Each structure stands twice: as C-alpha cells, then as structure tokens.
Amino acid sequence: xxxxxDAGMAFVWKVESVPPLPWLxxxxxxxxxxxxxxxxxxxxxxxxxxxxxVGCTTAERQGRAGVVIVIADDGDGFDAAATTRGRGLANMxxxxxxxxxxxxxxxxRGRGSRLELWLALAAPGPARS
Numbered sequence: 001x002x003x004x005x006d007a008g009m010a011f012v013w014k015v016e017s018v019p020p021l022p023w024l025x026x027x028x029x030x031x032x033x034x035x036x037x038x039x040x041x042x043x044x045x046x047x048x049x050x051x052x053x054v055g056c057t058t059a060e061r062q063g064r065a066g067v068v069i070v071i072a073d074d075g076d077g078f079d080a081a082a083t084t085r086g087r088g089l090a091n092m093x094x095x096x097x098x099x100x101x102x103x104x105x106x107x108x109r110g111r112g113s114r115l116e117l118w119l120a121l122a123a124p125g126p127a128r129s
Contacts, residue, residue: 009043014055018067023123031095032069032117035103038088039071039115047075047113058121061102065121072114077107 024032043049051074059068080089089105096103096117107113 009049010051012051012053014053014057014070016055016057018056018058019121021067021119021121024119028099031099032119035092035095035117036069036071038092042088043071043073043075043113046078047073049073049075049112059118061118061120067119067121069117069119070114072112074112077109077111077113079109080105080107080113 040052043052053070053072055068055070055072057068059066061068092115093103099119101120102116102118104116104118105113106116
C-alpha cells in the first residue's frame with residue numbers, strides 16, 4: 001500500500017468476510033495472487049489513477065455460489081478489446097481459465113477500469129460467462 005500512497009493514490013479496501021474455497025490449492029492461490037498483482041501493477045504503470053478500490057464479497061453467477069474479487073480505478077481507462085503489445089491481460093485470462101474462474105474487464109478511455117474475478121465456492125466446473 002505504501003507504493004500506492006507514494007504514487008499519490010487513495011486505496012480503499014471493501015473486503016467482506018467470505019467462506020473458504022475448499023478446492024483452492026497452492027497453485028490456484030498463486031494464480032489468484034498473480035492476477036491481482038498484474039492488475040495493480042497495470043494501474044500503477046498505465047492508468048494515471050488517483051483512486052483504487054479493492055473489494056471481495058460473495059456473489060452468485062448462473063445459480064452458482066461464489067466469491068468475486070473486484071479491482072477498480074478512476075484512471076485513464078483503455079480499449080479492452082484492442083490488441084496490446086504486452087502479455088499481461090492474456091496471462092490473467094489464462095490463469096483465470098486454469099482456475100475455471102470468470103475474469104471480466106470493463107474499461108473505456110476516460111472512465112477508468114474495473115476487473116472482476118469470480119471463483120466458485122464448490123469444486124470448479126465450467127464457469128463460463
């Protein structure tokens with residue numbers, strides 16, 4: 001968090017108590033960590049954001065109970081559908097797929113970005129959007 005404050009960003013936690021994911025092993029936890037690191041790293045490097053919010057809560061998706069992690073910023077935003085030179089977004093998507101999770105990204109130039117990572121509470125099965 002110090003890096004964010006040093007970068008002039010307000011950082012807000014909106015994390016609720018959520019049930020454990022019994023199926024989550026060390027490799028899966030590492031995938032989640034790397035997704036979140038990439039998202040926050042992208043904000044620090046590219047967004048020009050002044051405000052970053054990280055949330056975690058329970059959420060249903062297609063009738064399945066799960067946990068959703070949200071990272072949102074008020075930065076410059078970008079065209080999420082455009083081809084990028086880097087591999088960050090592709091790596092995040094591949095990691096989410098390895099978890100049978102749903103990764104969604106909403107962003108547009110001038111209105112910030114919002115990343116959501118939804119994870120099933122029960123052992124993962126197909127969780128496609």
